[in-house]
Amino acid sequence: MTFEGLAFQALDGLASASSLFFVAAGLSLIFGVTRIVNLAHGSLYMLGTYIAVTLVTAMGGAGDAFGFWSGVLAAALIAGVIGAAIEVVLLRRIYVAPELFQLLATFALMLIVNDATLWLWGPEDLLGPRAPGLSGAIEILGREMPSYDAFLIVVAPAVLGLLYVVFARTRFGALVRAATQDREMLGALGVNQALLFTAVFALGSVLAGLGGALQVAREPANLGMDLSVITDAFVVVVVGGMGSIVGSYVAALLIAEVKALCIGIGVVGFAGFAVNFSKLTLVAEFLVMAIVLIARPHGLFGRAQVAVRGAAEAEAEMEAPIRPASRALALFGLAVFGALLLLPFSARAFPYALVLGVDVLIAVLFAASLHFIMGPGGMASFGHAAYFGLGAYGAALLVKWFAAPMGLALAAAPVAAALGALLFGWFSVRLSGVYLAMLTLAFAQIVWSIVFQWQEVTGGSNGVLGIWPSAPFDRLAAYYLLTLLVVAVGVWLLRRILFAPFGYAMRAGRDSPLRAEAIGIDVKRVHWLAFALAGTVCGVAGGIFAFAKGSISPETISIGRSIDGLVMVLLGGVGTLSGPLVGASVFAVLQDFVMQETEYWHALLGGIILVLVLAFPSGLVGAFLRLTRRRRFL
């Protein structure tokens, strides 16, 4: 690779940093002021592109410069209006809710917007017209660069400058900066917070919409844009430091450049091995994030966030001391277990019951292991699927390459997951809150991309096929019973540990790290081991899953699965011990039925989640407890 080639790739990186910067800046701005981590921010970006395609096409397409640019701007503004509407209708109700609920609500919103887009624009990718006057190419360093890309390189610093002036010079900017530091103090000074929040949300949405609208001449509008851009934008915001606009720009550049250079370098011979750097692009941004977070836990330009006082109280309010199961509950638990044991007898009448049963049980173990670190440990992992996937692949690869018997493969699943969890957990427990969530997500993505790209070993996107259980478990009923047994033991063990000194030490570290350290508890180590334990149990679920399905693909490690886990835990109620079991069951059944009933199951699921978040903020079990006024029951 020549120097010119590398420099050209670097310029290309600048162009792709541009849109990413717009989205990330909006996300960061909104987080700084409202403290909402808005997962639906990527939806506004996607809407920006779709609206721009429609408007620009309607206003004359590629032939009309005025039509093109006014269409792009109008799309950004419409995204802003939609953002403001979302803030007024939904987010305003959840500002004092615990952080995780806000995440869940905005995730639901993302699902709904995605299906609304599907309904309005259809499933096909839509190609927009090229930008008038910028459809050609200019020659740089002996290569052709699309003029539009050159334009994008210029436009991002221009917007950054504009934002800087707004924040440094205007009253609105001063208010935003003040709110970022201490929004309650600002409220005490008599500033209308509701109006400020709406305005900030609208501005952030305009930026996202603009980022999307500018993409109109670069890539076709498609329904995967929201998730892919929000993941990238999160990485950028976390690397730059939450709440810092300049940080967003620097991080967007950094990541885009690293990616571009990976492509530019290509295959390099290294100590006898051929290392293909271009394969690193999928994982590059997450590697950058992991490195930055380990070195600077609050990102490049970030500072430790002042806790929002109201929210902290809301969170503390939720959890009562844990009690051993009452007689009634223990009997109820036994009854449920007994009923599940008898389920195979209903197989003739409901042949689907056992398949669903296995799915639900796997979900239960997955959710229970996530809850273990998320609830009592206070560590919201956004990448729990990594350990599920490590378990599943650990078992499947053993079968594929060494023809291991099922028993050995199932035993290897938790070992593989435990190794991963020990490694990733060691770094993750050094952070907290959103940063921890993002680092766990980064690790999960790294695992995903390794599995996805290491085709020779893992089968790449095709996955591993033909992982069938051996006799007598090749009969569904027998496999169901095995699953039931393993899951019951797993859940019971986790519960037992929560009541033991280790579980208490975990909660002690969550409740008050200061106090815990002062009485001699090594909080990081306790949380690290808890993380590893949760990963191990999750790996068991993954192993069971592999043999239940007969084949696995990188989907087992996807972000979607991690998010599913979060939804299950929050649905049941993170502050209760039985919550994740109920949440996982409800979610798994719901997903199954809703998926069959409608093409818009995402939206329906989102709607259900929203209702739950707004009506039952402490989860299903929490709501039940409140209803029965017997909080000590479970």
Added chain:
Amino acid sequence: MNGLIVSSLSKSFGAVRAVDNVSFSVDGGEFLALIGPNGAGKSTCFNLINGQLVPDAGSVRFGGRDIAGSPARKICRCGIARTFQIAATFASMTVAENVQMALIAHEREIYRLWRRANSFHRQHALELLRRVGMHEAADRPCRELAYGDVKRVELAIALAGEPRLLLMDEPTAGMAPRERRELIALVKALIVERGIAVLFTEHSMDVVFAFADRIIVMARGRLIADGDARTVRNDPRVQQVYFGTGRIAERSGSAA
């Protein structure tokens, strides 16, 4: 020598010398008050002793070992317990479980995975709670308690580690006058019966002069007086600092 010996301790934040060459000692069974106006460097001094901050220079010796800059959990193992300015307890546990947790940690049993935690050291925890007058609330969630009661629970937690030295950062902050006197009287009684040394910072002068065996006074990072109540009260430099009319207040620069 069994007590705490602080020698030539210094810590700067940028250009500000928050703690400037401070030396003093606390003997076993002594109730020592550290006072001074806001910004005198009391909290910094405290955080240097308890390991939250690492000193730029000087040493903190306890039981013959230099503990300056050790992490809090190591310092606690040396026999130093502490209470916080804003009481820190485990909100999701009951009062008794809070103390049991401290006992479990003290006995190095936190990695046990099987037996129920609330069956560990229950009797011992109840005894400690009785000593601070909180045994009747033993099974209530800690988050439901009034603030004054939380402070008592915190004291019981601190005692669980069988400390030889107790560091109390503004133990009575946020309490009503009667609660204050009661809490300090309780601490004083504990000192007498257990031979614990206590170093505390305090803003309420009536509490300090009524109970402390000895008082050390800080101003602008320096130690300006060390003695019993009468000596300190009559010290002209202390009067100057507290009435704010003297030369010291006119000097440029301020201490954190």
